[in-house]
Amino acid sequence: MAETVFAPWDDPNEKPLIRFRNVTKRFGDFTAIDDLTLDIFEREFFALLGPSGCGKTTMMRMLAGFENPTGGAIELSGQDIAGVPPNKRAVNMMFQSYALFPHLSVWDNIAFGLRRESKNKAAIAARVEEMLKLTRLEKFARRKPHQISGGQRQRVALARSLAKAPKLLLLDEPLGALDAKLREATQFELMDIQEKTGTTFVIVTHDQEEAMTVASRVAVMDEGQIIQVATPERIYEAPDSVYVADFIGDVNILHGSAKAVGPDTYEVAWAAGQNPVHAASTRPFSDGQACHLAIRPEKVSIHKDRPAADNAVQGKVLDIAYLGNLSTYHVELPTGDIIKAQVANTRRISRRDFTWEDPVWVSWTKTAGVLLAK
Amino acid sequence: MNRLSSFNVVSLTLGFVFLYVPMLILVIYSFNASKLVTVWAGFSTKWYGELMSNEAFLDAAWVTLRVAVISSTIATVLGTMAAYVLVRAGRFYGRTLFSGMIYAPLVMPEVITGLSLLLLFIGLGLDRGVLTIVLAHTTFSMCFVSVVVSSRLVSFDRSLEEAALDLGASPLDAFRLVTLPIIAPAVISGWLLAFTLSLDDLVIASFTSGPSATTLPMKIWSSVRLGVSPEINALSTILIGLVTLGVIAASLASKQVAVRAKRDEQAAARAA
Numbered sequence: 078m079a080e081t082v083f084a085p086w087d088d089p090n091e092k093p094l095i096r097f098r099n100v101t102k103r104f105g106d107f108t109a110i111d112d113l114t115l116d117i118f119e120r121e122f123f124a125l126l127g128p129s130g131c132g133k134t135t136m137m138r139m140l141a142g143f144e145n146p147t148g149g150a151i152e153l154s155g156q157d158i159a160g161v162p163p164n165k166r167a168v169n170m171m172f173q174s175y176a177l178f179p180h181l182s183v184w185d186n187i188a189f190g191l192r193r194e195s196k197n198k199a200a201i202a203a204r205v206e207e208m209l210k211l212t213r214l215e216k217f218a219r220r221k222p223h224q225i226s227g228g229q230r231q232r233v234a235l236a237r238s239l240a241k242a243p244k245l246l247l248l249d250e251p252l253g254a255l256d257a258k259l260r261e262a263t264q265f266e267l268m269d270i271q272e273k274t275g276t277t278f279v280i281v282t283h284d285q286e287e288a289m290t291v292a293s294r295v296a297v298m299d300e301g302q303i304i305q306v307a308t309p310e311r312i313y314e315a316p317d318s319v320y321v322a323d324f325i326g327d328v329n330i331l332h333g334s335a336k337a338v339g340p341d342t343y344e345v346a347w348a349a350g351q352n353p354v355h356a357a358s359t360r361p362f363s364d365g366q367a368c369h370l371a372i373r374p375e376k377v378s379i380h381k382d383r384p385a386a387d388n389a390v391q392g393k394v395l396d397i398a399y400l401g402n403l404s405t406y407h408v409e410l411p412t413g414d415i416i417k418a419q420v421a422n423t424r425r426i427s428r429r430d431f432t433w434e435d436p437v438w439v440s441w442t443k444t445a446g447v448l449l450a451k
Numbered sequence: 452m453n454r455l456s457s458f459n460v461v462s463l464t465l466g467f468v469f470l471y472v473p474m475l476i477l478v479i480y481s482f483n484a485s486k487l488v489t490v491w492a493g494f495s496t497k498w499y500g501e502l503m504s505n506e507a508f509l510d511a512a513w514v515t516l517r518v519a520v521i522s523s524t525i526a527t528v529l530g531t532m533a534a535y536v537l538v539r540a541g542r543f544y545g546r547t548l549f550s551g552m553i554y555a556p557l558v559m560p561e562v563i564t565g566l567s568l569l570l571l572f573i574g575l576g577l578d579r580g581v582l583t584i585v586l587a588h589t590t591f592s593m594c595f596v597s598v599v600v601s602s603r604l605v606s607f608d609r610s611l612e613e614a615a616l617d618l619g620a621s622p623l624d625a626f627r628l629v630t631l632p633i634i635a636p637a638v639i640s641g642w643l644l645a646f647t648l649s650l651d652d653l654v655i656a657s658f659t660s661g662p663s664a665t666t667l668p669m670k671i672w673s674s675v676r677l678g679v680s681p682e683i684n685a686l687s688t689i690l691i692g693l694v695t696l697g698v699i700a701a702s703l704a705s706k707q708v709a710v711r712a713k714r715d716e717q718a719a720a721r722a723a
């Protein structure tokens with residue numbers, strides 16, 4: 078069965094739906110977006126991820142038309158959209174606060190955008206009913222926004238912004254106000270709806286787990302620039318900088334200098350008196366070049382005796398974070414560095430092999446880590 | 452239920468005596484049969500009857516009502532516009548100066564406002580009458596409306612307007628369909644405030660009215676100078692009654708709104 082993988086970004090003939098070209102946005106002396114270039118393709122679920130103040134919301138507001146770029150151009154389907162007011166764009170936005178109109182019923186909230194296009198009444202009613210069904214809100218059509226729960230409000234906001242069948246839907250921290258359980262359920266609901274409607278979604282979030290769950294591609298941003306754009310797997314497994322590795326998930330970083338010892342294999346001298354560790358990398362390093370080895374805690378294993386692994390370092394257990402399904406062991410090395418090793422708790426806690434202050438070995442394979450230059 | 456301490460009872464009594472005894476005396480004497488204000492000669496409603504046939508008072512009441520309705524309506528429109536610009540236009544050059552200047556008339560002595568308006572009307576060659584009183588009342592009550600409306604606009608979630616624009620509404624539609632319905636309570640209370648201010652203004656009306664138009668406060672003031680007549684007591688009693696009814700109606704209405712909102716929320720909680 079030859080299922081085609083959805084990856085328009087790898088196809089050079091594919092025309093992007095949105096194109097940021099050297100976009101810069103300044104507010105007075107503050108540069109919110111700094112010479113940024115980015116393509117987003119049709120039917121993508123694209124996540125803008127970064128700490129607050131990194132410029133992700135500014136990018137979204139420029140797409141919606143509430144801000145205009147200071148320099149560069151933003152194209153939607155090949156048309157420069159600078160200067161097109163928000164009410165004339167085929168782009169809709171779901172606001173972080175939901176921004177439901179408190180004086181209108183759920184039904185009228187969803188119909189608001191359709192009525193502005195002055196469609197006929199029957200067509201509006203049909204479309205509203207369709208949206209209510211899509212978001213499972215049929216029972217609440219006559220309620221006012223203050224008469225429904227937070228999760229229902231979130232769905233009304235989604236239905237309202239999808240009602241006009243926009244080319245592009247912007248979601249500004251859409252799940253921020255929901256509790257953890259509901260958030261998880263809603264993430265899958267969002268993906269489902271995105272697939273059903275075939276709309277391009279751009280989501281802004283500071284929650285990396287959320288971005289990883291929903292998105293086809295993730296852009297990690299910092300200080301007005303995009304640090305890396307890639308699929309969630311690549312962002313996690315093959316970050317191209319320490320910043321990205323550190324921002325997404327948990328990571329151990331060893332700093333040292335590289336030395337080639339074979340094809341695509343390097344030796345990293347990371348501390349005096351310690352054996353160098355080995356790492357595979359397709360990214361070339363010159364001998365003696367400063368480098369950083371990033372290893373995910375779940376790729377580090379922990380042993381009582383010295384294991385026969387590519388890399389093994391001795392230390393002692395400093396701390397144990399028990400998460401129920403997982404335990405994270407913080408192992409202090411003689412150099413003072415701390416390596417985190419994550420182990421699935423397949424046995425009952427009383428039968429745990431290690432406890433505080435135990436001398437242990439941590440090990441990882443040479444392909445477990447990623448060797449980074451910056 | 453807390454029992455009031457004797458100190459609280461005394462302070463409460465004193466307060467209410469100060470507030471209401473003067474009005475109470477006025478109401479009682481409006482039913483006095485004697486023409487002498489200080490001598491009680493039995494119950495009678497004859498002064499109410501005489502008031503109804505007093506053309507001068509009725510004319511003045513009609514002028515006052517017209518002036519109040521027209522000026523408070525214009526003041527509400529202008530005041531809301533000013534508030535909207537000052538809250539929404541963001542930082543523009545001279546914004547602080549403008550917002551300070553719109554509130555200055557609040558503390559300006561009425562005599563000065565009245566005098567300056569009088570000079571302006573003479574300068575423009577406007578005949579003093581209903582029109583000039585309306586203009587003068589609009590001028591001084593506008594800033595009150597603006598204060599009330601802008602305090603509501605400051606707490607107004609701006610993303611609601613952005614959502615309306617985003618859904619394809621023109622800026623005018625966004626204001627008409629979203630902003631205005633939500634700030635309506637503030638606009639209405641601004642209107643009521645302007646209406647009341649206009650209704651009982653004496654100083655500014657005295658400066659800006661002409662022989663063709665006399666407002667009720669002016670009429671009462673000028674007749675009192677010739678001696679207090681029981682007719683004026685009757686008129687004042689009617690005014691007190693109207694105001695009381697208005698206040699009760701307004702508080703009942705707002706209470707009903709609160710009760711309904713609470714019931715809705717409980718219904719929502721049950722459904723969730």
